[in-house]
Each structure stands twice: as structure tokens, then as C-alpha cells.
Amino acid sequence: MTPNAPVRSGAWLLGVGLAVAWVAWRIAGPVDPVTTDILALLPQDRMDPVVREAVGTAREGFGERLPVLVIHDEPRPAARGAEQAESIVREAPGAGFDDVGRDPEAFRGVFLPHRFQFLTVSDRRRLADDPAATFAGDVLRSAASPGGMLGGGNPSADPAGYLQHHLTSFPAPYPGFARDGALYRGTDGDRTVYLLPVRLEGSAFSNPVQERTGILLDRLRSGVTDACPDCEVLATGAVRFAAASRRQAQTEVFWLSSASVALIVILVVAAFRSARPLLFAVPAIGTGVVAGSAAVLAVFEQVHVLTFVFGTTLIGISIDYAFHYFAGLWSAEGETGSATARRIRPAVTLGLVTTSLAFGLLVFTGMDVLAQVMVYSITGLLAVYLTVLFVFPAVLRRAPPAGVARVARIGGLMAALGTRTSARLIIYGLAAGAAVFGLWQAEFVDDIRSFRPAAPEIEAEDRRVRETLGVETGSGFFLVRGATLDGALAREERLRENAAPPLLALSRFVPSQTTRQSNRGRFDALFGQWDGVTAALADAGLDPAFVEPYRNAWAKRGSIPEADVFLAGDSILADLNRMVIRATDGVATVARPLGSISPAAGTKVAERVDGVRYIDAVAMTSRMFEQVRERAQVLLAAAGLVIGLILLSRYGWRGGLRGIRAPLMAVGFSLGGLALTGQAINIFALVGLILVLGISIDYVFFIREGRYHLGSASPAVTLSAITTLGAFGLLSLSSIPALSGFGITVVAGIAGAFLAATTVLSREEYRES
Amino acid sequence: MALIRFLLLPFLIGLAPVAATAAPDCRPPEEAAVAPERLGHLEARFTQTRHIPRLDRPLELSGRMVVRAGEGFDWLVREPIEAGYRFSPEGLTEVGAGGEVIRTLSTDEAPWVRVVAELFSAVLSGRGDKLERLFEVTTESDGDTVVMELHPRDEAFRDVVRRVRVERNPLPTRIVIEESGGGRSVIRIEIDCVRPEASA
Numbered sequence: 007m008t009p010n011a012p013v014r015s016g017a018w019l020l021g022v023g024l025a026v027a028w029v030a031w032r033i034a035g036p037v038d039p040v041t042t043d044i045l046a047l048l049p050q051d052r053m054d055p056v057v058r059e060a061v062g063t064a065r066e067g068f069g070e071r072l073p074v075l076v077i078h079d080e081p082r083p084a085a086r087g088a089e090q091a092e093s094i095v096r097e098a099p100g101a102g103f104d105d106v107g108r109d110p111e112a113f114r115g116v117f118l119p120h121r122f123q124f125l126t127v128s129d130r131r132r133l134a135d136d137p138a139a140t141f142a143g144d145v146l147r148s149a150a151s152p153g154g155m156l157g158g159g160n161p162s163a164d165p166a167g168y169l170q171h172h173l174t175s176f177p178a179p180y181p182g183f184a185r186d187g188a189l190y191r192g193t194d195g196d197r198t199v200y201l202l203p204v205r206l207e208g209s210a211f212s213n214p215v216q217e218r219t220g221i222l223l224d225r226l227r228s229g230v231t232d233a234c235p236d237c238e239v240l241a242t243g244a245v246r247f248a249a250a251s252r253r254q255a256q257t258e259v260f261w262l263s264s265a266s267v268a269l270i271v272i273l274v275v276a277a278f279r280s281a282r283p284l285l286f287a288v289p290a291i292g293t294g295v296v297a298g299s300a301a302v303l304a305v306f307e308q309v310h311v312l313t314f315v316f317g318t319t320l321i322g323i324s325i326d327y328a329f330h331y332f333a334g335l336w337s338a339e340g341e342t343g344s345a346t347a348r349r350i351r352p353a354v355t356l357g358l359v360t361t362s363l364a365f366g367l368l369v370f371t372g373m374d375v376l377a378q379v380m381v382y383s384i385t386g387l388l389a390v391y392l393t394v395l396f397v398f399p400a401v402l403r404r405a406p407p408a409g410v411a412r413v414a415r416i417g418g419l420m421a422a423l424g425t426r427t428s429a430r431l432i433i434y435g436l437a438a439g440a441a442v443f444g445l446w447q448a449e450f451v452d453d454i455r456s457f458r459p460a461a462p463e464i465e466a467e468d469r470r471v472r473e474t475l476g477v478e479t480g481s482g483f484f485l486v487r488g489a490t491l492d493g494a495l496a497r498e499e500r501l502r503e504n505a506a507p508p509l510l511a512l513s514r515f516v517p518s519q520t521t522r523q524s525n526r527g528r529f530d531a532l533f534g535q536w537d538g539v540t541a542a543l544a545d546a547g548l549d550p551a552f553v554e555p556y557r558n559a560w561a562k563r564g565s566i567p568e569a570d571v572f573l574a575g576d577s578i579l580a581d582l583n584r585m586v587i588r589a590t591d592g593v594a595t596v597a598r599p600l601g602s603i604s605p606a607a608g609t610k611v612a613e614r615v616d617g618v619r620y621i622d623a624v625a626m627t628s629r630m631f632e633q634v635r636e637r638a639q640v641l642l643a644a645a646g647l648v649i650g651l652i653l654l655s656r657y658g659w660r661g662g663l664r665g666i667r668a669p670l671m672a673v674g675f676s677l678g679g680l681a682l683t684g685q686a687i688n689i690f691a692l693v694g695l696i697l698v699l700g701i702s703i704d705y706v707f708f709i710r711e712g713r714y715h716l717g718s719a720s721p722a723v724t725l726s727a728i729t730t731l732g733a734f735g736l737l738s739l740s741s742i743p744a745l746s747g748f749g750i751t752v753v754a755g756i757a758g759a760f761l762a763a764t765t766v767l768s769r770e771e772y773r774e775s
Numbered sequence: 776m777a778l779i780r781f782l783l784l785p786f787l788i789g790l791a792p793v794a795a796t797a798a799p800d801c802r803p804p805e806e807a808a809v810a811p812e813r814l815g816h817l818e819a820r821f822t823q824t825r826h827i828p829r830l831d832r833p834l835e836l837s838g839r840m841v842v843r844a845g846e847g848f849d850w851l852v853r854e855p856i857e858a859g860y861r862f863s864p865e866g867l868t869e870v871g872a873g874g875e876v877i878r879t880l881s882t883d884e885a886p887w888v889r890v891v892a893e894l895f896s897a898v899l900s901g902r903g904d905k906l907e908r909l910f911e912v913t914t915e916s917d918g919d920t921v922v923m924e925l926h927p928r929d930e931a932f933r934d935v936v937r938r939v940r941v942e943r944n945p946l947p948t949r950i951v952i953e954e955s956g957g958g959r960s961v962i963r964i965e966i967d968c969v970r971p972e973a974s975a
Contacts, residue, residue, distance in 0.1 A: 128878065146856040147869070147877075149825065150836050152891045153860075161827065174880055181881070184889060546855035549830045 014400045018393060022293055025300035032303045038212045041308045042252040056594050059587045060485050061623050063596060071104060072204040072219060072243040073471055076230055081198040087234030088189055088200030094229045095204055098222045100215065103188040104203035113173055113515075116578055118163060122529045122563050123522035124172040133528040138538030141166055145539075145553060146546050162555040177510050177600060179203075180475050194474045201475065210245035216252060219245045242468040250461040254742060255311050262736045267291075269732040270325055277416055277725055278336055286402050287328045290393045294324040298386030302378050313378040315745060316693070323361070323383075323697075324390035326704060326726040327354050330718075331394045333417075333725065335402070337718040343399035351395060353711035353719070356656075358391050360649050360707070361700035367641040368696065373634045376693065417720030420709075423764040425772045433761045437671035440758070444677025451686035452632035453624075457744045482608050482622040484509065484597040486615075491569045491586065491593045492519040498597055500615045507601030512585045516572045523566055533560050631689050638692040642699065646670075649703055657710060660768075665706040668762035672702035672755045679754020680747070690744040691751045698755030701730065705763035713767055713774075727760035801968035804946060815972030817842040817899060817946070820965045828957040840964075842899040844972055847892060862892040894932070898925075898941055898950060910939070920944045 032039045076091050078084035095101055117124060125133065132140050144166035164170055183192035183201055190201040204222075208215040223246075227239050267288070274283050302309050330353065334346040341349075362384045368376040423429045484501060488494030495518035498511050517525070532539070536557060540550035572579050573586065587594040599608070608620035646669060654662035676698050680691060705723050712719025731753055738749030801816055809815075823836040838852040847863035857872035866881035867888045880888050897906045906912055909932065910925035925939040935955055942949040946969065950962040 126878075143856060147858045149827070149834055150852040150856055150858055151860055151869070152850050152862070152895060153867070153888065162829070171878065178881065547832075548834050548855070549827075549832045551830055552827060 010400075012400075014396050018293075018397045022296060025296045028300045029296065029303060037307065038214060039303055039307070039309055040213065040311050040314070041211050042248050042255065042311045056487070056587050056589050057485060057619075057621060057626075060483070060594065060596050060621065061626070063584060063587065070206050070210065072101075072206055072222075072241060072245060073475065074202040074204055074223075074226060075238075075240040075471055075474060076200045076202070076234075077194065077197050077238040077240070077474075078234060078236060079197050083234045083237060084198035084200055087230040087237035087239075088191075088202070090229050090233035091200070091202055091226050091239070092187075092189060094225050095202060095222070098218070098225070100207040100218045101222055102205050102207070104205040113176070113578060114169070116572065117169060117173065119564070120522075120567075120572075121164065121169045122560060123525050123566055124517070125168055125525040125528060126171045126175050129168050129171055130525060130528055133532065137528060137532040138535035139542060141532050142539050142542035142546070144168070145543060146548060149548060149552070161552070163559065165553045165556050175514065177508065177514060181600075182476055199474055206243075206245060210243065211248045213252065216245055216249035219243075220249060240467050240471050240474070242464070242471040246464050246468075247461060250464055251742075252311060254461075255315055258740050258742065258745070259315050262733075262740065265736050266733040269736075270729050273725060273729055273732075274332075277721070278332060282402065283328070283332045286398055287325060287332075290328050290390050290398075291324055293393050294386035294390040297389030298382035301385035302382045305381050306374070306378055309378055310375045312375055312744065313382055315742075316379050316382075316748070323701060323704075323730065324387055325729050326357070326701075326708075326722070327387075327390050327394040328398075329725045329729075330354055330708060330722040331398050331402075333722040334715070334718040335404070337417075337715070337721065340404075343403040347395045347399045349715065350712070350718075353707045354391060354395065356652075356707040356711065357704035358387055360652065360703040361387060363648060364645045364696050364700035364703070367645050368638075368693070370641055371634045371638050371689075373689070376634075376638075376689075379693065416724050417717060417722075419724055420720040420764050421716065421772055423761070424767060425769050427769070430765050433671075433765060437674045437758060437762065440678025440754075441671075441674030444674065444679075444681045447681035448677060449686045450632070450635065451688055452635060453628045456686075457688070457690070482599065482603060482605060482620060482625075484511075484599075484608070484612055485594055485619045485621050486597060487592055487594045487617040487619075489592045491573075491595070494593050494595045494617070495569055496520050497615050497617050498595055501597065501611070501618050504614050505597075505599065505603075505611050507599050507603065509597040510600050511597035512569075512582055512595050513597075515579065515582055516569050519566060519568055526563075526566060529560065533557065635687075635689045635692055638689060638696070642692065642696055645696065645699060649699070653703075653706065661710065664766050664768070665703075665710060668706050668759060668766055669699050669702040671762035672698050672759035675758025675761075676751045676755035679750050679757075682754075683750050685747045685750055688744070688747060690748045694748045694751030695755065697752055698759060701752075701756060702759035702762065705759050706766050709763055709766045713771055716772075723760065723763055727756055727763075730756045801970045804966050804969050807969045807971065809969045809971045810945070813971045814842075814946070814969060815844050816970040818967045818969075820967065822963050824961045826959040826961075840899070842896070844896075848895055848899060850895075862888070862895065864892070867892070894936065894939070898939065899947060920948075 074091065074095075076084060076087040078087060095103065129144075132144075148165060148167040149161065180190050180192070180201060180203075183190035183199075186200070188203075190203065192199050192201065206215055206219060210216070223241055226241070230237050230239050270287065270291075271284055274287055275281055299314070302313060330350045331343075331346060334350050335341065335343060338346065338349075365380045365383045368380040371377075423433070484498075484505070486494050486498045486501060488497055495513040495516065498509075498513040499518055499521060502509055502511060502513065513521075539553065543550050543553065573583050574580070585596050587596065603611075605620065605622040605625050608622065612618040612620040646666075649669065650662070650666045653665035656662070657665055673695055676691075676695055677687075679685075680687060685691065705727070708719050708723050708726075709716070712722075734749045734752040734756065736749070738746050738753050740746045740749060801818055818839065818841050820839055821837065825834040825836065827834060835855070836852055837854045838850070840851065841849040847861065850860040850862070852858045852860075859870035859874075861868040861870065866879060868879045869877040871877045893909060897909055906923070906925065909929065910927055913924045915922045915924075921943045923941045923943065925941065927933045927936050933955065937953045937955045939953070940951040941947055946966055947964055948966075949964065950960075952960045952962070954960075
């Protein structure tokens with residue numbers, strides 16, 4: 007028994023209310039449910055967990071950083087500006103200073119008890135021959151150095167400066183820039199530059215961090231200008247790009263959705279000469295959006311902003327069901343809403359099933375964002391479907407007589423095209439031409455950098471910061487695996503012998519146990535010739551008592567620990583754990599080139615050492631997008647096959663083949679549209695093609711199932727096509743490349759689907775109906 | 776000792792291109808009559824007595840120095856070991872007896888390099904503005920000799936240097952450096968030649 011109208015309306019209201027409450031609760035919750043991180047689109051389960059963590063660690067390190075430059079022609083004003091900037095950063099919530107370039111002297115305390123394990127490559131080589139003479143010479147050289155008379159090094163603890171040499175061999179994070187408190191000072195030509203190595207707390211892709219950073223940058227610019235009016239402030243970092251992407255996406259979603267809704271409103275009022283359908287269509291669409299959002303937020307902890315952006319497309323699709331109902335009700339004078347709902351149910355149901363099938367296949371791409379789009383879309387469509395078929399008849403029972411004639415005229419366009427042989431031939435010709443041209447010109451581009459919205463100002467500032475700092479690091483790094491940390495470090499050392507440019511690698515701080523044992527061997531030989539050392543020093547006029555504390559320390563030397571010991575606890579070296587990934591089957595370290603290296607050169611260098619792999623995050627991500635696209639292509643073909651079988655089984659050979667022709671023509675138009683506008687085919691265009699497939703099948707079902715009621719089916723399809731074209735036409739204007747490509751695919755495809763829908767029935771069937 | 780000197784002779788010759796050749800136009804100070812603040816280039820011999828904490832006997836060193844105003848200075852020790860230290864605004868290059876580079880240190884790798892470079896450049900070049908920027912300066916005159924006492928302004932400086940005393944007549948003749956850690960160096964300077972800075 008069908009529930010009565012108040013019960014249906016009440017249940018609908020309750021459902022919508024609950025969904026709204028759930029969405030609001032998630033948005034207000036402690037975890038930001040929306041991410042803009044393009045790498046979050048990756049199919050996480052298909053990545054090696056160690057590689058995934060390494061990429062994550064590398065990105066996290068990059069994402070947390072916000073290098074800020076304060077520049078002026080004169081040193082003093084620059085210092086004033088920098089001082090002001092420093093105090094602003096110190097007061098800012100969620101921001102602090104990066105300690106990656108901590109003064110090497112600060113490391114001395116950790117290394118001093120283990121000093122007889124550390125030698126630079128150069129010192130180790132020099133100590134190999136005649137260690138006593140070499141050591142005595144080094145002690146004298148150290149004592150004779152002007153640095154020696156000014157406390158450079160630590161003469162009694164490290165008379166030859168070997169530990170000092172090791173400590174000062176640590177890689178400088180910003181070559182050419184000298185540490186000045188928490189900041190760095192350097193020059194850019196004649197200009198003085200202060201670098202503030204700001205570190206942000208939290209992910210660069212989270213909204214609160216982006217908002218905090220925006221406020222901080224505003225304060226920095228105004229505060230520095232107050233202290234130094236002519237100072238220039240430059241900043242870069244992943245957070246700035248992520249914030250720009252989010253702003254752009256949010257702005258576009260708002261405007262595109264608003265324009266899309268406005269278009270639909272105009273069309274509905276014009277077509278039905280009544281505002282009443284609007285009162286129902288808008289809540290129906292809203293129901294779809296709310297239900298889709300609630301579902302996707304229930305299934306996924308974090309949802310990519312693109313899911314919501316693509317979700318706006320629901321407006322274009324779900325209105326089809328409402329149009330079908332309105333056109334049915336308006337065109338059948340005197341018919342009740344329940345009777346109309348019953349009449350259109352098979353077509354709408356088949357449309358829902360096949361569209362859901364097309365969307366459902368997205369889950370097999372293995373890509374989270376596409377699975378999110380699937381959940382969003384199917385739930386949204388289902389919500390609108392239920393609203394149209396069960397709530398509309400309860401609240402919109404009869405149509406006003408005024409709109410009937412106009413609705414019939416709208417449907418006349420399809421009949422006019424469908425009954426003319428010349429029109430059909432032109433449509434076939436256009437579809438074939440578009441398909442051939444599209445396939446001929448088809449270009450596949452999966453580089454993720456081409457998906458990112460352009461942000462020229464931020465890109466220009468980023469370039470200037472990089473040029474000033476002389477930082478050319480790319481997105482690549484070496485992943486070095488070993489059974490133990492020391493095993494990985496030994497391989498890292500071999501890698502460093504081969505690698506150019508130099509690497510920011512853990513083994514530069516803490517060499518492998520093998521190397522430290524080898525260093526200890528050099529000291530064994532040295533202290534075995536201690537008499538030679540004291541004689542050489544005495545001969546040069548230096549009291550041998552100068553090196554006595556060193557020998558006393560040697561007498562108390564401990565064993566050589568594993569490398570993990572240096573990184574354990576709250577040691578100053580614990581920060582270096584960022585470069586280590588511990589897995590169940592061993593340990594890996596991440597070594598980052600301090601300069602640019604091509605992926606090919608990186609791979610070649612990595613191949614020379616066992617257990618080393620060069621990973622270029624951008625290239626790897628692009629490759630994954632390519633794999634997902636290839637998979638989506640197969641799924642699209644599979645979806646077409648399944649839908650074809652459904653059509654054949656329901657409409658027989660002749661009717662089925664006519665039905666199959668429609669989606670093929672629609673896809674042909676899409677490919678032609680992409681080629682004509684110079685757009686490449688990527689994963690987002692593929693998603694568009696899946697959408698086109700779903701909608702074109704909707705049209706086939708609407709026309710075939712409604713062939714005895716073409717007076718209502720044709721207007722429904724026509725209105726649906728026009729509104730969808732409007733919605734996606736707007737999307738194709740987006741400045742986000744992924745969105746505009748998607749929009750063009752769908753616009754061209756829907757135009758094709760509409761034209762193809764006119765050929766779904768034979769001319770005879772048109773005449774009969 | 777004589778044997779060691781004999782053995783070191785080739786290295787002395789090796790270092791010669793770095794150390795011994797006087798720059799063109801470098802003339803004895805009495806001929807050049809260059810005012811300290813206009814000093815562009817200075818070459819001198821030095822002897823240094825370095826008192827190291829806890830040691831009874833000081834270390835005696837001697838060698839040559841070359842000061843290039845605005846560019847840095849070379850500190851070339853000849854006794855008791857052959858070693859060269861070239862300071863520039865970018866950092867320090869240590870050179871061995873054969874002229875080979877033993878190591879380089881940038882100022883960001885070792886902050887004390889900046890301290891040393893700035894101190895010696897300021898003291899040896901006689902630039903009053905530089906000295907005033909780095910130190911609190913008190914000056915006394917004793918006949919033709921001017922005695923300057925320098926107390927570092929900068930905290931990083933104070934960590935390593937307690938006080939510097941410079942005797943000039945009019946160019947530096949004696950420098951006493953008292954280290955914060957208790958060490959003390961007395962450097963006696965005999966200037967061989969000087970050259971004024973190039974006019975703009």
C-alpha cells in the first residue's frame with residue numbers, strides 16, 4: 007500500500023532535515039572534511055606503502071614550509087623589516103620557524119661522546135697514511151688558524167678539528183645564506199635579503215591552515231611596510247597554491263551553480279508558463295545535492311573539492327526526472343500526478359539504473375575521487391528520483407491547463423528532426439565526422455601539472471623566491487632500502503659517491519655503522535702511534551699536553567652503536583627521523599637532491615646501487631593518472647557493452663541497435679568537441695564521457711519508453727538537453743583546466759545525445775506515435 | 776728541526792705563488808704614505824705568540840698576511856707548520872703546504888668564519904666605520920702610537936672574543952686578542968708594502 011501524501015511529505019522532510027544536519031555537523035567538526043590536495047586523488051591502495059609514505063613525508067615537509075623573503079637595497083632597513091616580520095611570525099598562531107638549518111654547533115653535544123666514529127671522507131683518506139704525522143699536522147694547522155685563536159672549534163675536545171669538519175660538512179639548506187638567529191641573511195645582487203623559514207602547523211591543504219596563512223601573510227606585508235616602507239615581501243609554498251586552488255574552485259562552484267540554477271529557472275517558467283514547477287524542481291535538485299553530500303561525507307572521511315565541483319553537474323542531470331514528470335503532467339490534461347508518475351516510472355527507473363551503472367563503474371578505477379563522485383551522484387540521483395516519483399504526486403497533483411500547448415511545441419523539435427530523412431542523414435554525418443576527427447586528433451595528457459588551475463601571480467612570486475634562494479629542488483628523491491637503518495645508510499653512502507648534485511641524506515649526518523667502524527679503525531691506528539704524535543708536536547713547539555684531553559677521551563671511548571641510537575628519544579637528531587621510513591620488512595631512507603636532476607639521470611644513478619630507487623612524485627602521479635585513465639577507458643567500453651545488452655534484451659535487435667547508436671554518436675560528438683577546442687583527453691574528460699553515456703541512455707529510455715506519449719517524452723528530453731547544455735556550457739568556461747575539459751566533453755556529448763535521441767525511433771514509429 | 780725545514784722547503788716553494796709575490800704597485804709604507812682609511816692592499820710579516828689555556832708554553836707562529844680591503848685576507852703561516860687560510864666574504868679556504876686546498880668552509884657552515892673575517896678585515900684595514908660597527912672603540916694616544924681597545928658589540932662576537940687591543944703607527948703594528956675562553960694571542964706585524972685603494 008502506498009503511503010498517503012502527508013506521510014510521504016513528512017518522511018521526505020525528515021530525510022532532508024537529517025541529511026542537512028549531518029552535513030552541517032561534518033563541516034563544523036574538528037576534521038576539515040574537504041581537501042584540495044590534487045595528490046589525494048591518487049589510488050592509494052595501488053602504491054607501495056613505503057613509497058606512499060616517502061611521497062607523503064616529502065610532501066608534508068614541503069607543504070609545511072612557507073619561505074618568506076624581506077628584501078631591501080640597504081642592509082639596515084632590510085634588518086628592520088626582517089625583525090618586524092620575525093616578531094609577527096612568533097606571535098602568529100600555528101606558525102613558527104623551521105630549524106632544518108640549525109647551527110651545526112648545536113649538534114656538537116650529541117656527537118662529542120661518539121667523536122671517534124666521525125671523520126669526513128677527506129680526513130679519513132688523509133689519516134690512512136702515516137696517521138701520527140697527519141694528525142700532528144692537523145693539530146698544528148688547527149692551532150695556527152685564525153679561527154683557532156678565536157675559539158673556532160673546540161681545541162681540547164677536538165684538537166685536529168675532525169669532529170668540527172664533520173659537523174660543518176652538514177648540508178646547508180640555503181647555500182649562500184648565513185644563519186642569523188632564526189632567520190637567514192644573504193644578498194640578491196646588491197640587495198640585502200632576509201629569509202624567514204616559516205613552518206606551518208598542519209597540512210597545507212587544510213582550510214584552517216590556508217586561512218591562517220592568508221592572515222599571516224597580510225599581517226607580514228603590512229607590518230613590514232610599517233617598519234620599512236620600501237621593503238619587498240615575497241612568499242611561496244604549497245599552502246599558497248592550495249589556497250588559490252580552493253578559492254578559485256569555491257568561487258567557480260558558487261557562480262556556475264548560481265548561473266545554472268538561474269538558467270533552469272528561466273527555462274522552467276518559459277516552458278510551463280508557471281512558477282509552480284519551480285517550487286518543486288528547486289527543492290528536488292537541492293535534495294539531490296544534500297543527499298549526495300551527506301552520503302559522500304558518511305562514506306569518506308575527507309572528500310576532494312572536485313567531488314563537489316563535479317557534483318554541481320547533478321543539477322543538470324537530476325532535473326531530467328523533474329522535467330519528465332512536469333512534461334507528463336502538463337501534456338496529459340486532467341491526468342493526476344500519481345498516474346503521471348506511474349507512466350514515466352519505467353523510463354525514469356531505467357534511466358536511473360543505467361546512469362548509476364555508468365557511474366558505478368567509476369569505483370573500479372581505484373581512484374578515491376571518482377569513487378566519491380560515484381557515491382555523490384548515485385545518491386543524489388536516487389534522492390531526486392524518489393522525490394519526483396513519490397513526493398511530487400502527493401503535492402503537485404494536477405497541472406494548470408495554460409502550459410499544455412507550449413510544452414507540446416517544445417517537443418515538436420524532436421519530431422521535426424526525427425521524421426525527416428535529410429535531418430537524420432545530417433545528424434549521422436555530423437556524428438561520424440566528429441568521431442573520426444576526434445579520434446584522429448585525440449591527444450592523451452595525464453601530467454597532473456596541467457590539471458592545476460593557473461595562478462600566474464603566485465607562480466611568478468614562487469619563481470622569484472626560488473631564484474633568490476638559489477633553490478632548484480625538483481619533485482624527485484631517492485628511496486634507499488635496507489634490512490636495517492645502517493644497511494640503508496651504507497647504500498646511501500654508495501649512492502652519494504655516484505650522485506650529482508649532492509644529496510640531503512641522513513648518512514651525511516650519521517654515517518652507517520660500517521663507515522663509523524672504519525673511522526674507528528683510523529683512530530685505532532692513530533692512537534697506536536701516539537708517541538709519534540707527541541714528538542711531532544713537541545718538535546713544532548706545541549706542548550703535547552694540548553692533546554692529552556683527547557687521548558683521555560679515547561681511553562673512555564664506548565662501543566659503536568647502531569644508527570638508530572642517534573635518532574632516538576628527544577635528541578636534537580630526532581628531527582632526522584623525517585628522513586626514515588620504517589616498514590615491516592626493513593627500513594628506508596629518503597635522500598633528496600640539492601639541485602635539479604632529471605628523472606632519467608636520477609633513475610640511472612639509482613640503478614647503480616642495490617636497493618635504491620629514484621622517485622619523481624610528479625612523474626609517478628602522472629603515470630598513475632594515465633593508468634587510471636586507461637582503466638576508465640576499458641570500464642567505459644564495458645559499461646557500453648552492458649547497456650547495449652540491456653537495450654537489445656528490452657527492445658530487440660532493431661530497436662536495440664537504434665538505442666545503441668545514440669550513445670555511440672554522443673561519445674563521437676564529445677571526442678570531436680575536445681579535438682575542435684584543442685583539449686586533450688585526460689581522466690576528467692573520461693569521467694565526462696561516462697556521464698555522456700549515462701545521459702544519452704536516459705534519453706533513449708525516455709523516448710523509447712515514452713513512444714506512445716511523445717507529447718510528454720519529447721519536451722522532457724528537449725528541456726533536459728537544453729538545461730544540461732546550459733549547465734555544462736558554463737562549466738566549460740571554468741578556468742580550472744580539469745573542469746573546462748570535463749565541461750566541453752559533456753556539452754558536445756549532450757548535443758550529440760539530443761540529436762541522436764531524435765533517431766532512436768524509426769520514422770514509422772514517429773508517425774505512429 | 777733543520778731536517779723538517781729542509782723537507783718542508785719544496786712546500787714553501789709551492790706556496791710561494793700564493794704568498795710571496797708582492798702585488799703590483801705595493802710599496803713600502805714609508806714610500807706609499809697611505810692613510811689607514813684609504814688602505815686598499817697590505818702585505819706584512821707577522822709573528823704570533825699564542826697562549827693556550829692550561830699550557831705552560833705558548834705556541835709561537837710566524838708567517839705572512841695579505842689584506843685586500845673589502846675582499847678579505849690571507850693568513851699564511853710558515854712556522855712551525857706551513858698552512859694558508861684565505862678568508863673572503865663567502866668563507867674560508869684552507870690551503871696546505873703544497874698549495875692544495877684542504878677544505879673550504881662557507882660562513883653559513885661555520886659562523887666563526889664570519890667572526891674572524893670581519894674582525895681581521897676591520898682591524899687590519901683600519902676602517903674606522905667597520906670597527907665602530909663591530910666594536911665599542913676607545914682610543915688613546917701615546918706619542919705617534921695610537922692604542923685602540925675594542926669590545927665586541929655583537930653577541931656572537933662576545934662569545935669568542937673578550938677584548939682586542941690594536942696598536943697603530945699609523946698602520947697596525949701589534950694586535951692582542953683576548954679570547955673569551957681564556958686564550959690570548961699577541962701578534963706583531965711588520966708591514967712590507969701597502970697600496971691605496973683604487974680611486975672611484
